Amino acid sequence: MHHDPTPHLSFAPHLRPFYPGDLRGYSTTLDALVYPGELSVQHSHPRMNLEACRLVGGGIAVSFDSTPMQVRHAAGQSGHDGAGEVLAMIAVDGQGTIEQAGRRLPFRKGDIVFRTTRLPSTCALDESGRLVQLRLPAGRFFGIYADLRDHFEPSLAQADSTLAESARQQLDRLFAVQAQPHPALAYFSEQSFVSLLAAIYCEAVAGAPQAGDAGAAKRHERDRWQRLASYVEANLCDPELSVEAIARELCISKRLVHRLFATQQTQYGAYLRERRLERAAEELANERLAQLSVTEIAFRNGFNDPSHFSRAFRDRFGTTPGGYRAARPLA
Structure with a gap:
């Protein structure tokens, strides 16, 4: 006592x-x-x-x-x-x-x-x-x-x-x-x-794996990453998507969000930019979305500034969004 x-x-x-x-x-x-x-x-x-x-x-x-x-x-x-x-x-x-x-x-x-x-x-x-x-x-x-x-x-x-x-x-x-x-x-x-x-x-x-169980720790981290990546993928259209919002929604810390991106050899900003540009490229080549303008494609993927979207797209793919769409047969 x-x-x-x-x-x-x-x-x-x-x-x-x-x-x-x-x-x-x-x-x-x-x-x-x-x-x-x-x-x-x-x-x-x-x-x-x-x-x-x-x-x-x-x-x-x-x-x-x-x-x-x-x-x-x-x-x-x-x-x-x-x-x-x-x-x-x-x-x-x-x-x-x-x-x-x-x-x-x-x-x-x-x-x-x-x-x-x-x-x-x-x-x-x-x-x-x-x-x-x-x-x-x-x-x-x-x-x-x-x-x-x-x-x-x-x-x-x-x-x-x-x-x-x-x-x-x-x-x-x-x-x-x-x-x-x-x-x-x-x-x-x-x-x-x-x-x-x-x-x-x-x-x-x-949120913590048992001490000494390396396999469980790896599975736990992989599951966390998959959950995080799925949430980001579902919210690419949100221009306000942030580390704070992700942490709040998934009930984890901001520090853990950054650490999970680090396990994939990337950072939050770079990953988000890459996924938005990749999905925008997919939509530009999609026949069912041919009626959408480049500006609408930009907005659908979280870019609220069409000029910024065009510059980022050209840096990533070496051509403008319009040029990319014209050069590829619609899928």
């Missing part, structure tokens, strides 16, 4: 430099607020601003601004029910890495990382930043879905997922509610936030 280091936790800011003589005090406090570990600093002039509050429905929230540091939790801590507790960490600023159960999860600003106190782990902050970590009883986090608790997987939700963006927007409001005199308001506000974090965890786990 954890022991709260202070009887009344609050988020009153307290920023001061700390030196090796202070390290033991900060380490002891983090042991109590998160779970026991070995704190080491990675900066010649380290400093830390540590704040915390107790959650009405159970658990603790910890916020700390810090210069580069690392906390190594060499042993897990199961708690009274043996299930451990869920640690949901939001990288408000900075970047680093969390490792647990053989998984290495590099995080950047805005990412959300999930791990458990039941297993050893390491958290490293590579540059000065701010991390907010919620330590939540597994029963509260997973609710009626005990099977998720029993098969917990360390995971990361990327910053530009829709749910992660919603969580960051709620973060500051959540802690402001702690000062409210009515406990029900604080409870229901934080419970909605906890439920949102649980949904983010489920989405992150559903």
Whole structure:
């Protein structure tokens, strides 16, 4: 069981430099607020601003601004029910890495990382930043879905997922509610936030292949690419098609969209341009579309500027759209 280091936790800011003589005090406090570990600093002039509050429905929230540091939790801590507790960490600023159960999860600003106190782990902050970590009883986090608790997987939700963006927007409001005199308001506000974090965890786990299964990882990536390519193909006519729109529609991050294009040795803009031009060429040679003008063909394929379409087409095929149509027998 954890022991709260202070009887009344609050988020009153307290920023001061700390030196090796202070390290033991900060380490002891983090042991109590998160779970026991070995704190080491990675900066010649380290400093830390540590704040915390107790959650009405159970658990603790910890916020700390810090210069580069690392906390190594060499042993897990199961708690009274043996299930451990869920640690949901939001990288408000900075970047680093969390490792647990053989998984290495590099995080950047805005990412959300999930791990458990039941297993050893390491958290490293590579540059000065701010991390907010919620330590939540597994029963509260997973609710009626005990099977998720029993098969917990360390995971990361990327910053530009829709749910992660919603969580960051709620973060500051959540802690402001702690000062409210009515406990029900604080409870229901934080419970909605906890439920949102649980949904983010489920989405992150559903999108990640099992560790060590290289074949599954390749199939998973191939399936993702096929889904993405199909969506792009179906929306080539939309001049407003963007990485943001694709990520939102497919419920993946913008970073993942770019990475999937990279697996095909291309980039989003180049791929979209090529597919639009190829389909325009097919339509120019299609007898059933002979009644359509070049401008209409351009609009049908996401080009809202006929002059730009003609230049791009000539660069790609060495002739104008009209010349291309005239030189080929209609199919």
